[in-house]
Amino acid sequence: MAANRTRSQTVTDDIRELIVQGELQPGEHANEQPIAERLGVSRTPVRTALSTLASEGFLVYHPNRGYFVRRFDLSELMDAYDVRATLEGLAARRAAERGLSEEDEAAIRAALADGDRILTKDTFEPDDLLPYRAMNMAVHGTVIKAAHSARLEQAIRSAQNMPLLSDRIILWQDLPILRRSHDDHHRVLDAILHRKEWRAESLMREHVYYAGLNLQRHLRQYCGHDDVIQPEAWRDVLAS
Amino acid sequence: MAANRTRSQTVTDDIRELIVQGELQPGEHANEQPIAERLGVSRTPVRTALSTLASEGFLVYHPNRGYFVRRFDLSELMDAYDVRATLEGLAARRAAERGLSEEDEAAIRAALADGDRILTKDTFEPDDLLPYRAMNMAVHGTVIKAAHSARLEQAIRSAQNMPLLSDRIILWQDLPILRRSHDDHHRVLDAILHRKEWRAESLMREHVYYAGLNLQRHLRQYCGHDDVIQPEAWRDVLAS
DNA sequence: CGGCTTATAATTGGATACAATCTTTCTTGC
DNA sequence: GCAAGAAAGATTGTATCCAATTATAAGCCG
Numbered sequence: 254m255a256a257n258r259t260r261s262q263t264v265t266d267d268i269r270e271l272i273v274q275g276e277l278q279p280g281e282h283a284n285e286q287p288i289a290e291r292l293g294v295s296r297t298p299v300r301t302a303l304s305t306l307a308s309e310g311f312l313v314y315h316p317n318r319g320y321f322v323r324r325f326d327l328s329e330l331m332d333a334y335d336v337r338a339t340l341e342g343l344a345a346r347r348a349a350e351r352g353l354s355e356e357d358e359a360a361i362r363a364a365l366a367d368g369d370r371i372l373t374k375d376t377f378e379p380d381d382l383l384p385y386r387a388m389n390m391a392v393h394g395t396v397i398k399a400a401h402s403a404r405l406e407q408a409i410r411s412a413q414n415m416p417l418l419s420d421r422i423i424l425w426q427d428l429p430i431l432r433r434s435h436d437d438h439h440r441v442l443d444a445i446l447h448r449k450e451w452r453a454e455s456l457m458r459e460h461v462y463y464a465g466l467n468l469q470r471h472l473r474q475y476c477g478h479d480d481v482i483q484p485e486a487w488r489d490v491l492a493s
Numbered sequence: 494m495a496a497n498r499t500r501s502q503t504v505t506d507d508i509r510e511l512i513v514q515g516e517l518q519p520g521e522h523a524n525e526q527p528i529a530e531r532l533g534v535s536r537t538p539v540r541t542a543l544s545t546l547a548s549e550g551f552l553v554y555h556p557n558r559g560y561f562v563r564r565f566d567l568s569e570l571m572d573a574y575d576v577r578a579t580l581e582g583l584a585a586r587r588a589a590e591r592g593l594s595e596e597d598e599a600a601i602r603a604a605l606a607d608g609d610r611i612l613t614k615d616t617f618e619p620d621d622l623l624p625y626r627a628m629n630m631a632v633h634g635t636v637i638k639a640a641h642s643a644r645l646e647q648a649i650r651s652a653q654n655m656p657l658l659s660d661r662i663i664l665w666q667d668l669p670i671l672r673r674s675h676d677d678h679h680r681v682l683d684a685i686l687h688r689k690e691w692r693a694e695s696l697m698r699e700h701v702y703y704a705g706l707n708l709q710r711h712l713r714q715y716c717g718h719d720d721v722i723q724p725e726a727w728r729d730v731l732a733s
Numbered sequence: 734c735g736g737c738t739t740a741t742a743a744t745t746g747g748a749t750a751c752a753a754t755c756t757t758t759c760t761t762g763c
Numbered sequence: 764g765c766a767a768g769a770a771a772g773a774t775t776g777t778a779t780c781c782a783a784t785t786a787t788a789a790g791c792c793g
Contacts, residue, residue, distance in 0.1 A: 257784085259556045259746065285775075295748045300775090301544055308548035310647065316499045317754050317775060332642040335583065340648075343579045402572040404652070407550070408580075412648060497754085499776065525745075535778045540745090557745060557784050735793090742787070753776070760769075 260294060265302040267292055272311050272322055279324035283312060309414040325415060327469055334465025337412040340405065341393065342458035347400035349445045349453040357399045361442050364391040368435045377425050385431075386423050392438050396445070396457070424464075424471055434460065500534060505542040507532055512551050512562055519564035523552060550654040565655060567709055574705025577652040580645065581633065582698035588639035589685045589693040597639045601682050604631040608675045617665045625671075626663050632678050636685070636697070664704075664711055674700065 268288065271277045289299045303320045306312045312320040353361070367388045371381050397406055425431060437460040444453035508528065511517045529539045543560045546552045552560040593601070607628045611621045637646055665671060677700040684693035 257556050261746075262556070282774095286773095296775090297747050297749090301541070301746095304541055304544055305548060308545065316497050316502070318756095319775060329644060332644045335587070335642065336580070336645050336648050339579055339583045340576070343575065347575070402575065404569060404572045404655075405576050408576050408648060408652060411651060412644070415644075501776075522744095524743095526743095536745090537777050537779090541776095558786090559745060736791105737793095738789105738791075740787100740789075742785105744783105744785075746783070747781085749778105749780075751776105751778075754774085756771105756773070758769100758771075761767090763764105763766085 259298075261298040261301040261305075264292055264294060264298045265305050268299070268302050269306060269309075269311060272306070277322045279322050281322045283320040283322060285319070309411065311414065327472065330415070330472075331465055331469055333412060333415050334462060334468075337409065338458045338461035338465065340409045340412055341397070341461050342454040344397045344400040344402075344405055344409065345441055345445065345457035346450045346454035347402060347405070348396050349448055349450040351399065351401060352448065353399050353445060357395050358442075358446070360395045361392055361438075364388045364395070365435075365438055365442065368392075368438065372428075372432050372435055377428050377431065382423060382425055385425065389423060392441075396441065399445075424467055426471075427467075430467060434464065499538075501538040501541040501545075504532055504534060504538045505545050508539070508542050509546060509549075509551060512546070517562050519562050521562045523560040523562060525559070549651070567712065570655070570712075571705055571709055573652060573655050574702060574708075577649065578698045578701035578705065580649045580652055581637065581701050582694040584637045584640040584642075584645055584649065585681055585685065585697035586690045586694035587642060587645070588636050589688055589690040591639065591641060592688065593639050593685060597635050598682075598686070600635045601632055604628045604635070605675075605678055605682065608632075608678065612668075612672050612675055617668050617671065622663060622665055625665070629663060632681075636681065639685075664707055666711075667707075670707060674704065 268277070268283075271288075277283060283303060285296045285299050285303070289296045292299070303312060304314075307314045307320055311323055313323050314320050365388075367384060371377070371385050371388070374381075377385075397409055400406075423431075437456060441453055441456050441460065444456055508517070508523075511528075517523060523543060525536045525539050525543070529536045532539070543552060544554075547554045547560055551563055553563050554560050605628075607624060611617070611625050611628070614621075617625075637649055640646075663671075677696060681693055681696050681700065684696055
């Protein structure tokens with residue numbers, strides 16, 4: 254399925270990576286010709302890619318002037334986490350209302366066990382990052398899937414269309430915070446299984462919102478006084 | 494500002510209208526050439542327009558096969574209202590947390606007075622529809638604006654990218670429901686002014702959610718047993 | 734007659750060419 | 764010297780052309 258990727262789609266991914274990696278600096282004008290040459294294609298797929306990325310929120314479009322890399326400051330980051338927290342809270346509530354399928358419950362339990370295993374050790378090794386991230390994405394993704402709302406899924410996905418906002422972001426420097434965060438995961442599952450809608454919603458909301466606060470605290474040291482988030486600020490957070 | 498509209502943008506609006514008006518039927522394949530000829534342009538602006546409309550959620554894209562008009566059923570409509578209700582609740586809460594500017598408060602008060610004037614009469618005339626709709630959009634728009642979050646605004650806007658979901662939709666057939674709905678507006682303002690965050694959030698959430706329920710009830714008679722929403726079902730709701 | 738393969742037509746994806754718009758620079762007049 | 768305007772350059776927007784892919788129809792074999 255979807256084995257047939259068109260060139261515009263790969264170009265979209267390439268340019269998105271250029272933005273996230275900071276090769277296209279915030280505020281910069283995205284010139285079509287140079288990008289096309291750099292990626293070895295014509296302007297056409299570049300144009301459709303830019304249009305897509307603009308609708309995803311990475312670029313802003315000015316008619317007859319082209320696309321500019323969107324610049325974010327810390328307050329916008331928190332606004333976005335606010336939206337994401339609210340929507341994931343809704344997802345958790347809906348999951349609690351409907352209940353989990355057997356597969357979904359099994360998937361979350363397996364992920365939770367993975368997280369437990371990683372966190373029982375005394376230190377968090379760099380090698381733990383990828384499995385932990387996979388665990389995190391599995392938990393959140395399964396809860397969202399269990400909400401059974403394509404519209405909600407789309408809204409959450411588009412709320413993550415911003416550097417530093419996705420559930421791939423893991424701040425692993427502080428082990429106690431990580432443990433507390435994973436404890437949230439356990440409680441969310443418990444709330445969903447016991448059909449405690451309100452508890453599931455508020456737990457998930459706080460869980461995501463605090464991740465935003467934590468990230469903000471981590472990023473502030475990288476930001477100038479204007480609070481504009483520079484690409485180098487998230488290099489270490491993204492890892493690979 | 495924005496006086497310079499490009500051809501792709503007008504074509505986007507045209508095609509969106511074709512979809513909403515049902516000239517492009519749900520599930521139908523959006524052929525580029527016929528649309529281009531019909532609108533008197535080449536395929537290029539049509540293609541960018543289709544791409545935009547797909548990202549807005551009106552179309553779905555299949556690589557190498559083109560764009561198809563998205564079909565909605567009643568449950569998807571309610572899912573979307575669920576998202577919109579949650580997000581507008583968040584907006585109301587944020588507005589309550591920050592407080593209203595003088596202009597915003599004045600705008601809402603003026604709109605509420607308009608609504609009061611329309612609803613004190615014994616009947617709701619067709620001529621009342623446009624002013625009432627304007628009032629409704631003013632109230633919701635101002636609350637959203639007062640939340641001071643561009644990200645939230647965008648999320649709410651994209652949650653409305655679906656026929657029948659916008660705040661332009663007014664079901665005026667039932668006057669008591671309309672009165673109750675407008676009473677909600679008063680209470681939301683009261684909650685925001687008194688900084689009752691939780692009250693503002695839950696009031697707005699219920700206010701929007703109930704509008705969805707009401708619309709669903711209204712639409713069910715037009716739908717077949719498969720609950721697919723047919724374009725003719727919303728002709729009378731949209732008015733002009 | 735039905736299912737499979739193959740050939741043909743239709744449609745989308747991408748590249749190139751041209752037109753419209755914007756940006757920059759240079760000139761001119763005060 | 765500076766401001767306003769005009770011309771040149773650069774960049775986006777649109778149209779057209781060709782290639783790649785998919786959908787459709789015809790032919791073939793069981």
